[in-house]
Amino acid sequence: MSIDDLPDPVGPADELVYAITYQNQSDEDLQGVVVHAEPDPNLAFEFSSPPEDGDLFWDIGSMTPT
DSSP, X not given: OEEXXXXXXXXXXXXXXXXXXXXXXXXXXXXXXXXXXXXXXTSOOOOOSSOOSXXXXXXXXXXXXX
């Protein structure tokens, strides 16, 4: 998993966009995959696409190997 942010640096009260990228690097299908983000507590989280499953969790489900 990796997280990129744009713009960098961001000014006070400006919008910051995080791009979370994830992949299954194993040789097996994975089940029950959940991605969780813990941003700086000074950030106000507004929305995500797809929407998070509450408290910045994303239920990915199954992932095939890459």
